[in-house]
Amino acid sequence: MFLAIDTSAGTSVAVTDGDRVLAERSTEDTMRHAEVIGEMIEATLDDAAVTPNSLDAVVAGMGPGPFTGLRVGIAAARTFAWGIARPLIPVVSHDAVALEQWSAGVRGGILVVTDARRREVYWSAYALGDLGTERTDGPALCRPDELPHPELRRVDATQISAGQLGRIARIRRAQGLPDEFTEPLYLRSPDVTMPGARKRVSR
Amino acid sequence: MTDGPVVLGIETSCDETGVGIVRGSTLLANVIASSMDEHARYGGVVPEVAARAHLEAMTPTLDAALAEAGITLDEIDAVAVTSGPGLAGALMVGVGAAKALAVATGKPLYAVNHLVGHVGADVLADEPLEYPTIALLVSGGHTSLLLVRDLVDDVELLGETIDDAAGEAFDKVARLLGLPYPGGPQIDRAAVGGDPAAIRFPRGLMGAKDLERHRYDFSFSGLKTAVARWVEKTDDAGEVVPVADVAASFREAVVDVLLTKAFRACADYGIPRLLLGGGVVANARVREVAAERAAAAGVALRIPPLSLCTDNGAMIAALGAQLIEAGYGPSTLGFGADSTLPVTQIQVERL
Numbered sequence A: 001m002f003l004a005i006d007t008s009a010g011t012s013v014a015v016t017d018g019d020r021v022l023a024e025r026s027t028e029d030t031m032r033h034a035e036v037i038g039e040m041i042e043a044t045l046d047d048a049a050v051t052p053n054s055l056d057a058v059v060a061g062m063g064p065g066p067f068t069g070l071r072v073g074i075a076a077a078r079t080f081a082w083g084i085a086r087p088l089i090p091v092v093s094h095d096a097v098a099l100e101q102w103s104a105g106v107r108g109g110i111l112v113v114t115d116a117r118r119r120e121v122y123w124s125a126y127a128l129g130d131l132g133t134e135r136t137d138g139p140a141l142c143r144p145d146e147l148p149h150p151e152l153r154r155v156d157a158t159q160i161s162a163g164q165l166g167r168i169a170r171i172r173r174a175q176g177l178p179d180e181f182t183e184p185l186y187l188r189s190p191d192v193t194m195p196g197a198r199k200r201v202s203r
Numbered sequence B: 001m002t003d004g005p006v007v008l009g010i011e012t013s014c015d016e017t018g019v020g021i022v023r024g025s026t027l028l029a030n031v032i033a034s035s036m037d038e039h040a041r042y043g044g045v046v047p048e049v050a051a052r053a054h055l056e057a058m059t060p061t062l063d064a065a066l067a068e069a070g071i072t073l074d075e076i077d078a079v080a081v082t083s084g085p086g087l088a089g090a091l092m093v094g095v096g097a098a099k100a101l102a103v104a105t106g107k108p109l110y111a112v113n114h115l116v117g118h119v120g121a122d123v124l125a126d127e128p129l130e131y132p133t134i135a136l137l138v139s140g141g142h143t144s145l146l147l148v149r150d151l152v153d154d155v156e157l158l159g160e161t162i163d164d165a166a167g168e169a170f171d172k173v174a175r176l177l178g179l180p181y182p183g184g185p186q187i188d189r190a191a192v193g194g195d196p197a198a199i200r201f202p203r204g205l206m207g208a209k210d211l212e213r214h215r216y217d218f219s220f221s222g223l224k225t226a227v228a229r230w231v232e233k234t235d236d237a238g239e240v241v242p243v244a245d246v247a248a249s250f251r252e253a254v255v256d257v258l259l260t261k262a263f264r265a266c267a268d269y270g271i272p273r274l275l276l277g278g279g280v281v282a283n284a285r286v287r288e289v290a291a292e293r294a295a296a297a298g299v300a301l302r303i304p305p306l307s308l309c310t311d312n313g314a315m316i317a318a319l320g321a322q323l324i325e326a327g328y329g330p331s332t333l334g335f336g337a338d339s340t341l342p343v344t345q346i347q348v349e350r351l
């Protein structure tokens, strides 16, 4: 049984058991991750009638996502895992969108696109086959008019489902796949201004 | 000494990831991971760099704190966390982590005020602090003068900086003297052998007209500019800048303003007690002049150990423990990071 948390877009929390999503709560609000995260975890566990200690692992959506919000979910997931002494499974957030599409019967190539703010987007390319999903390119960041893979069907997502994230984590584990990204996928450097030459204050 | 609730405190308001553990008013652990080195090349704290560093440091710092305290997580009675004031993105990492930890372990969560936490650090000292007290809290992020009537119930902001924090002024002046970041210890070192009376730099908000409106407020931006102007004039005249004298005179101006206002508050309110807190207390001259003036004014001076003056999790844990011992319930899980949380809000969103 997994607790899955994603704050790469809005906030989404789920409890999954095998391939089943026992409970899931989500909000598309992209401004209140820190406010809602605690209550959402508590309520989702309640919905699933699961206690923290019966969880086997915590799944964290590692992004890509705008930094401030993304960090809240990863901090929560890592600390929750630490608190119950269970492993953390990091997952690329876009993988959840691809799995959702696959589960809805979509096959072929898709390009998952999410908002990166500052007039940029995050994207990942997937091949959806009969056996499952495979990320073929990305995740990466670009301007909307520079999106690659025009041949792929574009899927714009405003929310990442933590339920799908938990399912992907189980599938990756079942396949024995190693963790890919253990650090947040900001895909963007911090805004810093290097101190330049000192300006005179007197003339 | 061994009584009281065991509280784990998490602090991420600026560039230190602090996790502290206390039992009542006894310190069990105080672990700090600082991202200061990463900010050095930028000449000041970069909020996004600080926030990223908090996330990286969080669980390793939690591990280190439990190890230092020699206890297991089961022995913790409550979790406390800084809700504000501070850098929003940095605060959110601590808030997210603390909420998850509280839910994961089923422990109550106390969301508290960072500035009041600085005052709370003193309860970890040997003798209890008497109230009311005046508190002067000075760091790179804040410069505040408080009247603390009761640590868990009644804290009033008397004044604060209207521009730069005192610690920022040290950083900026260090930079214009060609000294590295952080500026406080650098200025201290450079001032050795310098004459603090060599140059009379201006004292901000100390004029007669400021006595009314800005009686307890601070301003360091004019001082910084005055130092820059003085250095430029000396350069222009082809003379060598006497770095030791400039550093000593600048530091004297800062120390003079900080302490004049703090002791003025003690006198105005008839409170013969002054507590110092914040990273700038590391400055030897601040402590020295404070001790002299306290002796002269008959004011009892409290300075917590330096490791409890700079931002740390133990002070947050200590304040949490005091709230519990006062019988207050925990915070709801719905609070956020509040970068401008007023000192009157000692605990946020109490159930």
Ligand SMILES: [Zn+2]
Binding pocket: B114, B118, B139, B141, B142, B278, B279, B310, B311
């Ligand atoms: Zn502080």
